[in-house]
Amino acid sequence: MINEGYHRNHYVPEWYQRNFMRTGQSKFHYLDLAPEERTQNGHRWTRKALLHWGPERCFVQDDLYTTRWGGIENVDIERFFFGGLDSAGKEAVSVFADYSIRDETHTSFQDFIRYLSVQKLRTPKGLAWLESMTGSVHRNITMRVLQDYQNLFGAIWTDCVWQVADASQSPTKFIVSDNPVTIYNRDCFPNSSACRFPNDPDVRLVGTHTIFPLTIEKILILTNMAWVRNPYQSATRMGPNERLMRNTIFNMMDVQTGRMLTEEEVLEINYIIKRRAHRYIAAAEQDWLYPELSLTCDHWRKLGNGYLLMPDPRHLHMGGSVVAGWDNGRSEAWGPYRHRPWEAAYEDAKREETETKALYRFQAEWSAMFGRSYRCRTHRFGRAEQLTEEWPESFERALRLDAEYLKRPGERQRRRQLMKNSKSNAV
Numbered sequence: 001m002i003n004e005g006y007h008r009n010h011y012v013p014e015w016y017q018r019n020f021m022r023t024g025q026s027k028f029h030y031l032d033l034a035p036e037e038r039t040q041n042g043h044r045w046t047r048k049a050l051l052h053w054g055p056e057r058c059f060v061q062d063d064l065y066t067t068r069w070g071g072i073e074n075v076d077i078e079r080f081f082f083g084g085l086d087s088a089g090k091e092a093v094s095v096f097a098d099y100s101i102r103d104e105t106h107t108s109f110q111d112f113i114r115y116l117s118v119q120k121l122r123t124p125k126g127l128a129w130l131e132s133m134t135g136s137v138h139r140n141i142t143m144r145v146l147q148d149y150q151n152l153f154g155a156i157w158t159d160c161v162w163q164v165a166d167a168s169q170s171p172t173k174f175i176v177s178d179n180p181v182t183i184y185n186r187d188c189f190p191n192s193s194a195c196r197f198p199n200d201p202d203v204r205l206v207g208t209h210t211i212f213p214l215t216i217e218k219i220l221i222l223t224n225m226a227w228v229r230n231p232y233q234s235a236t237r238m239g240p241n242e243r244l245m246r247n248t249i250f251n252m253m254d255v256q257t258g259r260m261l262t263e264e265e266v267l268e269i270n271y272i273i274k275r276r277a278h279r280y281i282a283a284a285e286q287d288w289l290y291p292e293l294s295l296t297c298d299h300w301r302k303l304g305n306g307y308l309l310m311p312d313p314r315h316l317h318m319g320g321s322v323v324a325g326w327d328n329g330r331s332e333a334w335g336p337y338r339h340r341p342w343e344a345a346y347e348d349a350k351r352e353e354t355e356t357k358a359l360y361r362f363q364a365e366w367s368a369m370f371g372r373s374y375r376c377r378t379h380r381f382g383r384a385e386q387l388t389e390e391w392p393e394s395f396e397r398a399l400r401l402d403a404e405y406l407k408r409p410g411e412r413q414r415r416r417q418l419m420k421n422s423k424s425n426a427v
Contacts, residue, residue: 007066007075011123012059012180013086016093019215020176021284027054028282031289033274050286058282059178061124067140077143082122089115097214099164099257101379109250116212117153120181121146125278128198155248156203157210159241159338160222163256163311163376167217170266174213175288177277182211186304187235190275194236197278204242207235209309211272216284219261219269221309225320226337228313230358235304240337240345248338249322256311256376267291268303275300306418312375313362314390318355361405367398369418 021028030051037046065078092112095104120126127142130149136142167173185201185208188194194201201208210222226239261269270291274281283289292298297306320336332340339346372389390398406412 007063007078008060009062009064009066009078010060011064012119012176012178013090014055015086015090016180017055017058017176017282019093019097020174020213020282021055021216025284027052028058028284029286029289030058030280030282032280033277034279050289059280064124064127065122065143067143069140077147081147082118085115085118089119093214096164096220097218099255101252105252109252113154113158114151116157116181118146118150120153121149123178123180123278125179125198129200132198149245152244153203155244155246155338156224156239157222158248158250159225160210161225161228161254161256161311161316163221163223163259164214165219165221165259165261165376167219167261167266169260170263172263172266172270172288172291172294173216173284174219174266175270175273175281175283175291176213177273177282178280179277180212182273182276184209184211184272184276184304184309185235186301189300195276200276201236202238204239204244205235206233206237206239207231207304209304211269211309213273221311223309223311225316226355228311228316228359228362229318229355231307231310231362232358240348240351241339246338249324249334251322253379254315256315256378259312259376264296265308267295268308271295271298272303302417307366307369313359313366314374315376315378316359316363318352318359360401364398364402364405365415367395368402369415 017028030053032047032049032051035047035049037044063073065075065082067074067077088111092108092115095108096112099105121130127139127146130136130145131142134142134145136145179200183200183203185194185205187207188201188205193199203210204224206224206226208224208227212220212222214220224239226233227235268291270288274289274291281289297303318336321334323331323333325331334340335343335346337345345351367390372392372395374388374390377388389395406415
């Protein structure tokens with residue numbers, strides 16, 4: 001089709017932006033983190049950084065998805081590819097914001113994981129990263145690559161430990177950025193090469209968390225299982241299964257829900273979102289745009305060291321191999337890290353032994369730091385478990401085990417620092 005003029009492309013969809021507005025609200029507080037200098041008639045000024053705009057004007061860029069062949073412009077990618085993606089994604093995001101085991105959850109999962117992966121790539125930052133990875137020199141090629149690799153991160157995220165956390169008890173709610181699928185690794189500081197535009201920490205690194213706000217009060221946090229099982233290893237070590245484009249399987253009953261975030265935790269999450277934004281952030285309240293002004297601690301590594309984004313490790317267990325059978329008599333198997341039986345890493349006794357010891361240690365440490373109460377619940381039996389705290393015998397056993405670990409050189413000092421960093425986050 002031949003087009004006249006330019007086309008405004010929302011790389012953060014309007015429907016998604018509206019999830020972060022209060023009822024009846026029509027405009028955001030929209031902050032430009034790098035306002036431009038402008039010149040007109042010899043007069044130079046810097047554009048206003050704080051704006052009050054509606055979603056129709058926020059997170060847009062002219063002709064971001066327009067392809068050109070000679071003198072012909074084509075906007076079919078925006079209309080048909082992103083249009084269909086957003087239509088299915090809107091429903092899927094709503095389902096996961098109100099997570100439970102039901103028919104809609106099963107049918108929405110594929111739409112949700114696809115939407116999440118494409119949303120990571122469709123922003124100006126994401127497209128710049130895609131161009132740097134593929135060597136693309138033309139937007140036409142970049143848009144083709146995006147469609148070819150629309151499920152690029154799906155397998156890694158499917159294999160993560162999922163938690164849907166809640167900010168309803170915090171006066172501060174979540175902000176939204178121009179990089180809404182936010183990547184955090186405690187050992188990849190904002191000014192490091194791993195985080196320098198257009199890069200983000202590799203999602204395959206064991207210590208990498210993926211943060212995706214679902215609504216103004218709900219957020220999805222994905223954590224690599226190898227990190228939850230063993231947070232004592234290097235956060236920048238590559239995970240056990242680094243293959244991106246592969247088949248995997250998802251256990252919906254292990255999704256953790258019900259975690260109520262404190263005010264400090266919401267501020268810390270908003271701080272991460274702001275620091276990993278490319279240029280723009282938006283919020284329903286102006287004060288929420290400046291979380292750094294209210295934080296107790298803004299040290300990048302200590303946010304992670306305080307277990308801010310960690311799921312409750314007491315809901316994890318070792319093992320995790322899955323065997324599935326189909327109606328046609330065919331069966332398939334996956335290891336704990338979704339290797340297939342013919343792959344060497346399908347069974348790894350040494351890894352199993354190391355992770356078992358580390359997980360028991362972490363579970364004991366968690367109990368000692370946060371007490372008997374679980375920070376969340378799972379759906380292991382098809383519905384949210386009603387058990388809200390550890391059995392007394394299990395808790396006492398955890399404290400005894402933790403006391404043994406505290407005898408190790410330097411462990412008490414490390415723990416004191418952890419408790420200092422996370423004392424405001426304790427449940």
